[in-house]
Amino acid sequence: MKIRNYTNWGTDILAEVGEHKIRINGGEVSFSLLSIENNYVLVKIDEKPYKVYINKDKSVFDIYTQGVYFRLRLKNKITEYQEKIAEAEKKGGREHHVISPMPGLVTKIVRQKGDQVQAGDTVLFLEAMKMENAIKCFYSGVIEDIYVEENKNIEKGIPLFAVK
Numbered sequence: 001m002k003i004r005n006y007t008n009w010g011t012d013i014l015a016e017v018g019e020h021k022i023r024i025n026g027g028e029v030s031f032s033l034l035s036i037e038n039n040y041v042l043v044k045i046d047e048k049p050y051k052v053y054i055n056k057d058k059s060v061f062d063i064y065t066q067g068v069y070f071r072l073r074l075k076n077k078i079t080e081y082q083e084k085i086a087e088a089e090k091k092g093g094r095e096h097h098v099i100s101p102m103p104g105l106v107t108k109i110v111r112q113k114g115d116q117v118q119a120g121d122t123v124l125f126l127e128a129m130k131m132e133n134a135i136k137c138f139y140s141g142v143i144e145d146i147y148v149e150e151n152k153n154i155e156k157g158i159p160l161f162a163v164k
Helices: 077-091
Strands: 003-005 014-016 018-024 027-037 040-045 048-057 060-065 068-073 096-099 104-109 122-128 131-136 141-146 159-163
Touching: 122 141, 122 159
Parallel strands: none
Antiparallel strands: 003 014, 018 027, 027 040, 040 048, 048 060, 060 068, 096 159, 104 122, 122 131, 141 159
């Protein structure tokens, strides 16, 4: 099994020759990674080989193959949450977002979207370093959205829920 570390792309990206799956707009695509040379990769999709040139700048990949150019922007959980907040702010209204104070595991969500809450009410529990922490609402209002799920690990600094 060949593994190539792409430090020349400005960040470490590990690529492995073999069978892979990728999610694109909610759908799943299977492909075979046949070879890796500098910024060129040879992939096979539906038994058809493609030579692909890839150039990376931060989280954006410029991809060129068979006369077609694509721009691929990688998303992680933090960028997804940032997009949700920006979308909510465009809709108007004053939402308050409660941000994760630490990384951890969401063990239980005790309030749901649409619930009326008072400042100080517990909305969810977050386990960090073997301790369960109650995450309380700082604002009174209605829970507009909950951005996390039970039994999922989260990072510090991501929005947990919104109150309007």
